[in-house]
Amino acid sequence: MDMHNPHALHAPQRTIGEVILDLRHISLSFGGVRALTDISFDVREHEIRAIIGPNGAGKSSMLNVINGVYRPQQGEIALRGQVRRNMDCHAAAKAGIARTFQNIALFKGMSVLDNIMTGRNLMMKSHFLLQALYWGPARREEIAHRARVEEIIDFLEIQAIRKTPVGRLPYGLQKRVELGRALAAEPQILLLDEPMAGMNVEEKQDMCRFILDVNDQFGTTIVLIEHDMGVVMDISDRVVVLDYGKKIGDGTPDQVRSNPDVINAYLGKTH
DSSP: OOTTOTTOOSSTTOOOOSEEEEEEEEEEEETTEEEEEEEEEEEETTOEEEEEOSTTSSHHHHHHHHTTSSOOSEEEEEETTEEEOSOOHHHHHHTTEEEOOSSOOOOTTSBHHHHHHGGGGGGOOSOHHHHHHTOTHHHHHHHHHHHHHHHHHHHTTOGGGTTSBGGGSOHHHHHHHHHHHHHHTOOSEEEEESTTTTOOHHHHHHHHHHHHHHHHHSOOEEEEEOSOHHHHHHHOSEEEEEETTEEEEEEOHHHHHTOHHHIIIIIHHHO
16 A cells, blocks of 8 residues: 555556445434434445435434444444444444544644544553553554554645644645544544535545545545535445435436436436
């Protein structure tokens, strides 16, 4: 894996594999309100899988089910063929699922490097007292983790701002730092919740490139929510479409683009 070459092409360097994540008949309610109703779809290893739909369709709720923020009342999630019951956020992270958020959740007063370093926390094995004293094994471990974080900083082309407090950065760069923090956990499945929301055209192009490169070079499986239909159709391998908490479409971008239910519910409103 070459983390210093962020210009690889999308398709040739990866092979989409077997189903890594299988969501079966997921239903989720809040009080009397149905957020998700009997939704089933799968995610294959190394693919970019998009979840689209109008506002209120249940997209973020579905991501929250995948990474253990919400527990569905019905249905089950199988990860690598094993049904995961009662999975919470910590268990999801340990299983190799990382997440970025619609609203940036960074430590604004901390530097770019330190923010990305927090993504390594699950991998730190040293006893907290050793970490506090910064002695022996803890020091060696910290050096190794920092080296990995520096590779991510190089990969994301943010060397010039590595010591800058995140709160001083423009929005597009903050989103890139949040992607870096998620990558620091070395996830097998990366969940991106509107990674390009609020970005200008140039920032979107940069983020698209990094998402494709993460998928190509690291082999990371990506599940993303995105409102920009041009982006979705350009970078996704398969797309699942939700509307009012129900699945109304699922397939390749071309199949989804020509689905009458999708056109009526979503594409027809935006094009």
